[in-house]
Amino acid sequence: MTENPYISYDARILEVKDLTPREKLFTLRFIDPDVGEKFEFKPGQFVIVDIRGFGEFPISLCSSPTRRGYLQLCIRKVGRMTKFIHRMKEGEIVGIRGPYGNGFPMERMEGSNLILVAGGLGMAPLRSVLWYAIDSGKYEHIWLLYGTKAYEDILFRDEIIHLLKHGEAMNCSVKLAYEVESPSCIYLEKGFSDRVCRGVVTDLFRGEEFDVNNTYALICGPPVMYKFVIRELLDRKLSPGRIYMTLERRMRCGVGKCGHCIVGTSTSIKYVCKDGPVFTYWDALSTRGLI
Amino acid sequence: MRYIKLSSENFEKFFNSLKALGKVYGPVKKGNIYSFQEVQRAEEMSLDYNRTMLPPKKFFVMPRDTILRLKNGRWENGINDEPFVLFGVHSCDIHGLKILDKVYLEEPADPYYRVRRENAIVIGISCMPDEYCFCKSLGTDFAMDGFDLFLHELPDGWLVRVGSVRGHEIAWEHEELFDEVTEEDLANFRAFEERRAKSFKKELNKEGLADMLDLAYNSPVWKKYADICLACGNCNMVCPTCRCYEVCDKWLNAYEAVRERRYDSCFMESHGLVAGGHNFRPTRLDRFRHRYYCKSYFDPSAGFNCVGCGRCDEFCPAKIEHVKVLDEVRGSLQ
Ligand SMILES: Cc1cc2nc3c(=O)[nH]c(=O)nc-3n(C[C@H](O)[C@H](O)[C@H](O)COP(=O)(O)OP(=O)(O)OC[C@H]3O[C@@H](n4cnc5c(N)ncnc54)[C@H](O)[C@@H]3O)c2cc1C
Ligand code: SF4
Ligand code: SF4
Ligand code: FES
Numbered sequence: 001m002t003e004n005p006y007i008s009y010d011a012r013i014l015e016v017k018d019l020t021p022r023e024k025l026f027t028l029r030f031i032d033p034d035v036g037e038k039f040e041f042k043p044g045q046f047v048i049v050d051i052r053g054f055g056e057f058p059i060s061l062c063s064s065p066t067r068r069g070y071l072q073l074c075i076r077k078v079g080r081m082t083k084f085i086h087r088m089k090e091g092e093i094v095g096i097r098g099p100y101g102n103g104f105p106m107e108r109m110e111g112s113n114l115i116l117v118a119g120g121l122g123m124a125p126l127r128s129v130l131w132y133a134i135d136s137g138k139y140e141h142i143w144l145l146y147g148t149k150a151y152e153d154i155l156f157r158d159e160i161i162h163l164l165k166h167g168e169a170m171n172c173s174v175k176l177a178y179e180v181e182s183p184s185c186i187y188l189e190k191g192f193s194d195r196v197c198r199g200v201v202t203d204l205f206r207g208e209e210f211d212v213n214n215t216y217a218l219i220c221g222p223p224v225m226y227k228f229v230i231r232e233l234l235d236r237k238l239s240p241g242r243i244y245m246t247l248e249r250r251m252r253c254g255v256g257k258c259g260h261c262i263v264g265t266s267t268s269i270k271y272v273c274k275d276g277p278v279f280t281y282w283d284a285l286s287t288r289g290l291i
Numbered sequence: 292m293r294y295i296k297l298s299s300e301n302f303e304k305f306f307n308s309l310k311a312l313g314k315v316y317g318p319v320k321k322g323n324i325y326s327f328q329e330v331q332r333a334e335e336m337s338l339d340y341n342r343t344m345l346p347p348k349k350f351f352v353m354p355r356d357t358i359l360r361l362k363n364g365r366w367e368n369g370i371n372d373e374p375f376v377l378f379g380v381h382s383c384d385i386h387g388l389k390i391l392d393k394v395y396l397e398e399p400a401d402p403y404y405r406v407r408r409e410n411a412i413v414i415g416i417s418c419m420p421d422e423y424c425f426c427k428s429l430g431t432d433f434a435m436d437g438f439d440l441f442l443h444e445l446p447d448g449w450l451v452r453v454g455s456v457r458g459h460e461i462a463w464e465h466e467e468l469f470d471e472v473t474e475e476d477l478a479n480f481r482a483f484e485e486r487r488a489k490s491f492k493k494e495l496n497k498e499g500l501a502d503m504l505d506l507a508y509n510s511p512v513w514k515k516y517a518d519i520c521l522a523c524g525n526c527n528m529v530c531p532t533c534r535c536y537e538v539c540d541k542w543l544n545a546y547e548a549v550r551e552r553r554y555d556s557c558f559m560e561s562h563g564l565v566a567g568g569h570n571f572r573p574t575r576l577d578r579f580r581h582r583y584y585c586k587s588y589f590d591p592s593a594g595f596n597c598v599g600c601g602r603c604d605e606f607c608p609a610k611i612e613h614v615k616v617l618d619e620v621r622g623s624l625q
Contacts, residue, residue: 005399006358006550007366053361053540053548078566095366223569250565252538255399259535260555260562263571265508266501266587288508289571 005255008050008095009035014070016090019155023121024086025062026073028096041065042103043128044246044278048254049073049085050095057081058251058273061099062124064131071096074124074155100254101277104129104244109216110138117229118146119201119221123155125246126220134170140214142172147201147221150180151188164192175204201225205232212238219245226291230281240281247277247290263289295462295469296476298448305468306333306378312412312461313374316350318343327377338379341421342602346384346531347377348391351407354528354554358403361540361548369549372406379416383424383598385438386431387531388413393593394534412457415441417483420491423601425614427488428495431598443480450480495599495614496621501589503621508580510623516616517579519609524556526582526603526611532596535562557581583616 015027030036046060063072077086085094106129114133118126123146133139144163148154154176163174175195178185189196197203201221217233219226226245233243249261249272261272264287270276284290297305309315310331317336319328325340327347345354359366388408395404415438426432434441439458442449450472453459462469527533537555542548555562558578563571572578586597597613604612 003399004368004402006402007368052364052366053542055540056538076566082566093364248565249571250563252536256397257395257401257534257536258538258552258555259557262585264588265584266504266589269585269588288505 006097006253008048008052008056008097010093011071011096013088013090013092013094016088019074019157020153022078022153023074023076023155025156026075026085026088027063028071028073028094029069030096031093036069039071039099041099043106043132044103044125045099045101046125046254046277047071047073047096047098047100048251049075049081050097051081051084052095054084055081056095056252058100058254060125060128060246062127064128064135066132066135074121074127076121098254100273102275104218104246104278106132106136111140111214113140113143113210113215115143115145115210115215115217115233117201117217117219117221117225118144119225119229120148120153121155122220122222122225122246123148124220126218127156127159129218130172134172137171139171142170143208143210144172144174145177145201145204146174147177147204147225148179150178151182151184154178161188164188164195177201177204200228202228202232205236210236212236212242216242216244219243223248223291226284230284230291234281240285243281244278245281245284245291247272247279249273249277263287265289293453293459293462294472294477295451295453296445296448296472297442297451297469300448301468302448303333305465308465308468309376309378309412309414309461312376313410315376315378317378330378336379338416339419340379341418342381342423342600342605344529344602344606346387346529346600346602347380347413348387348531348534350375350377350411351388351391351404352395352534352536352554353552356403356536356552357549358552359550361550363546366550368402370403370406372410374410374412376412376414378414379442380413380438381418381600382415382434382441383426383431383600384531385413385415385434386426386594386598387600389437390532390593390596390598391534393590412461413438415454417441417443417487419487421601422492423604424491424599425493425495425601426599427491428493428497429595429597429599431594432487432491433484444483445476445479450476493601493614495617497595500587500595500617503624504584504587504617507620507624510620512616512619512623513580513583514576515619516611517574517576520558520575520579520611521609522558522575522578523608524558525606525608527556527558528554529602529606530586531598531600531602532586557585583620586613587617 010031011028017025050056059073062074116126177199252258256271256274268287316327317330318325318340320337325343357369360369395401438454441452535555536552
């Protein structure tokens with residue numbers, strides 16, 4: 001037997017950075033340069049992180065394929081495995097297999113506007129889209145609408161503030177909604193009164209006009225968010241085929257074997273790991289239980 | 292297809308010749324239950340069995356399967372690639388394997404499944420339906436492929452259909468055991484098949500089944516049965532097409548660990564549980580209904596995910612009947 005798709009490749013942790021009290025950013029590089037060279041991915045794809053002898057878990061790639069030579073994963077500490085990796089240090093080795101899933105159709109969307117709608121940890125996969133779109137310069141205008149709980153929870157805070165200040169020069173408008181008030185938020189709101197507000201992510205749609213024939217929306221966030229965001233988009237007459245969302249399910253294999261990520265009914269069954277995790281709203285309309 | 296005849300008196304010699312190909316597993320009776328076990332002699336088998344508790348999937352997707360071994364921080368394959376013979380597989384179970392093939396051989400192929408499939412010699416055998424069987428409704432009562440040899444019972448032996456190159460080789464190497472098929476044999480074969488077709492007591496109405504079920508998503512029948520269901524997951528374990536698995540790592544000692552796969556069931560609460568305790572199928576109703584949707588999904592190239600073997604009915608402690616549930620759900624639509 002030559003190829004075993006379940007065997008992960010060694011990757012070294014180059015850097016571990018605290019993003020928030022719960023999330024860390026891991027920067028990794030494959031030890032074997034050939035593996036690194038062959039590893040190509042699209043924004044929206046994920047990998048399976050393998051802590052050998054302890055277990056595996058799926059994590060979205062949050063770096064952009066335009067920035068080669070390393071991978072970044074933003075990992076929230078929620079349970080056994082994620083607690084384990086949070087204790088790991090620079091120089092240590094983990095296994096990585098993938099990339100898996102379909103990713104966002106970046107080529108199809110070239111020349112259009114992109115509205116990225118992120119809720120909480122949903123920022124992680126959308127950061128990959130964000131930097132891909134900015135770096136490639138192939139998109140008309142990029143909106144990032146980001147809803148977060150509190151100032152301390154803003155993922156990639158430096159980057160977000162940088163884009164609030166200088167985004168327009170990169171064709172990118174960032175808007176931020178927070179739920180819990182704090183001095184830092186009020187300070188941000190003062191500085192960017194038209195773009196930072198207290199509220200939820202859907203509040204950020206207020207006052208925004210966009211050309212529905214030339215715009216795609218890309219959504220990622222907690223399960224409850226999808227319905228509300230999609231309603232905003234449909235109210236503005238965006239076609240369901242232009243609404244992409246990336247979903248989460250329990251995953252074991254990542255390649256359509258273990259059955260955990262199956263959703264749908266007798267007329268339409270989808271594997272989130274290989275048919276997704278990116279789906280259009282058409283898919284959600286024809287596959288019950290997707291959102 | 293090539294048809295040859297194996298006479299009753301040559302049966303044992305034929306069986307013994309198979310042992311040269313690898314371990315032979317056949318249906319064996321233990322108490323009231325049949326199961327595929329390694330057999331040395333033909334008479335150990337109960338060839339007139341109705342169904343084994345675990346289907347032949349247990350040889351390909353194992354209940355517990357050590358897939359990787361950690362040695363010096365690296366994974367090594369834990370794969371066993373010895374050839375083996377599965378003797379006496381019913382047609383529905385052959386169809387069950389074909390459905391598993393769709394999943395496990397699709398790229399990227401599961402290497403464990405593939406190797407085992409390549410190493411397996413499948414010898415089918417004809418059967419008579421009992422009160423649980425409804426394979427005829429699903430068109431899985433006759434296997435056109437997916438086996439090496441298929442034995443159909445005749446009054447004085449077996450009519451053998453040769454279904455693969457390996458089947459041809461086996462027949463070739465033991466040419467002396469086989470005869471030409473006569474007109475009488477064919478008449479007997481036809482008579483058996485007709486008698487069998489008439490013996491089915493259970494029938495599934497699959498007319499528009501997938502759409503019908505989808506429309507009946509909110510039918511009260513789901514809840515009625517979900518309330519009776521014990522959520523034991525037996526129906527998943529015994530189903531020839533259920534193949535969800537969990538993965539866990541285990542340390543053997545301070546230096547060596549293994550990664551193990553084991554059967555999982557969509558009736559378990561953990562099946563759809565993700566980080567932070569969010570569950571995509573939180574209630575028993577959600578999970579009960581999910582199984583029926585998964586089994587009744589129709590793939591244009593592979594058919595339904597159910598082959599009508601009747602195991603889920605026979606081994607359900609709550610006596611829930613698959614066909615009855617589907618019929619009632621259909622009834623609730625009108
Ligand atoms: C496509 C995809 C992309 C993801 N991207 C990210 C990301 O970028 N950042 C991030 O922090 N998290 C992400 N997640 C969630 C992440 O996989 C879970 O947080 C992680 O598996 C939890 O593991 P645990 O052992 O720490 O948690 P526990 O709650 O202790 O988990 C218990 C068990 O359930 C399993 N489990 C829990 N949630 C999931 C899940 N969603 N999928 C598979 N198994 C699960 C764990 O492996 C573990 O064995 C993603 C999930 C998916 C499906
Ligand atoms: S659902 Fe029941 S009858 Fe159908 S294949 Fe599975 S065990 Fe057999
Ligand atoms: S075997 Fe019967 S009781 Fe057990 S989970 Fe299946 S339907 Fe429910
Ligand atoms: S994660 Fe195993 S089938 Fe999708």
